[in-house]
Amino acid sequence: MKFGLFKTDRELNDNYIDQRKYFVVEHNDLITKAKHDLTAKELKVMDYVISKIKPDDVELYKISTSMYELNKVLNLNLRSGKNYSNMANTLKNMMKKVVEIYKEKENKVILTHWLQEIEILPDGQVEILLSDKLIPYLLQLKGDYTQYLLADTVQLDSKYSIMLYKLIREADKSKGEKTPYFHISPDELAKLLGSPKSYTFGQFNQNVLLPAIDEINLKIVDMDVIVNQFKRGRKVVELEIYNNFYPIETREVTEDDVPMVNWLEDYTKL
Numbered sequence: 001m002k003f004g005l006f007k008t009d010r011e012l013n014d015n016y017i018d019q020r021k022y023f024v025v026e027h028n029d030l031i032t033k034a035k036h037d038l039t040a041k042e043l044k045v046m047d048y049v050i051s052k053i054k055p056d057d058v059e060l061y062k063i064s065t066s067m068y069e070l071n072k073v074l075n076l077n078l079r080s081g082k083n084y085s086n087m088a089n090t091l092k093n094m095m096k097k098v099v100e101i102y103k104e105k106e107n108k109v110i111l112t113h114w115l116q117e118i119e120i121l122p123d124g125q126v127e128i129l130l131s132d133k134l135i136p137y138l139l140q141l142k143g144d145y146t147q148y149l150l151a152d153t154v155q156l157d158s159k160y161s162i163m164l165y166k167l168i169r170e171a172d173k174s175k176g177e178k179t180p181y182f183h184i185s186p187d188e189l190a191k192l193l194g195s196p197k198s199y200t201f202g203q204f205n206q207n208v209l210l211p212a213i214d215e216i217n218l219k220i221v222d223m224d225v226i227v228n229q230f231k232r233g234r235k236v237v238e239l240e241i242y243n244n245f246y247p248i249e250t251r252e253v254t255e256d257d258v259p260m261v262n263w264l265e266d267y268t269k270l
Helices: 007-011 040-051 067-073 081-096 132-138 159-171 186-193 201-219 263-269
Strands: 023-027 063-066 098-103 108-113 115-120 125-130 145-149 181-184 225-232 235-243
Touching (some): 023 132, 040 067, 040 125, 040 159, 081 115, 125 132, 145 159, 159 186, 159 201, 186 201, 201 225
Antiparallel strands (some): 023 145
């Protein structure tokens, strides 16, 4: 399919800066108990679609957007037929990919696709519908959820950075009142981040974990991520990862800080 670059495509989608201020809100199980192989670009598309969901939605509605809007909001190269085709291929690949979600209480694994349906028109308009199996993890969330700004994840280039960023946000149970941290084994963290299975810990540390931490610390204004390693003999058996930016009472709050709001109560004010 060839995509036309019509004037109306841009006129309908010039609020992309405001859209980056939307919250992405998902059940913690999608962050801590889900395994998948989405690329960085695909992760950003998922965050964009999820950011369109409102707390009072009772079903998954089709998300209406465009190739122009997707490229703009996600900080990708803009208005060209090639980039539109690349985005179409990204959406097509996402239709094929499976997410594996472990349900601890039931001791079972849910296997589902991310996207249920996509409609793409020749002028670049797009409609996206998420899989119904994701409803428990995205709709009517009253607790046990994580929220973060779309603006944060769209500026991260590495899928490892995006996944680690989400784990750190999920660990922030006190909304910045205490230092967020979590303990995890190197093997489990490697699985959650989608690191190559062939990597030794040294390769994972040098090629995945440390570069992800560096990118987060460089680009996310309210994160100062530090990792401690705990060894048994020479082997690293546990990692402690924490965001040293918080708690904030010891420093002056600035306008760049990510607002710690209640998604359920305050989303209409943003």
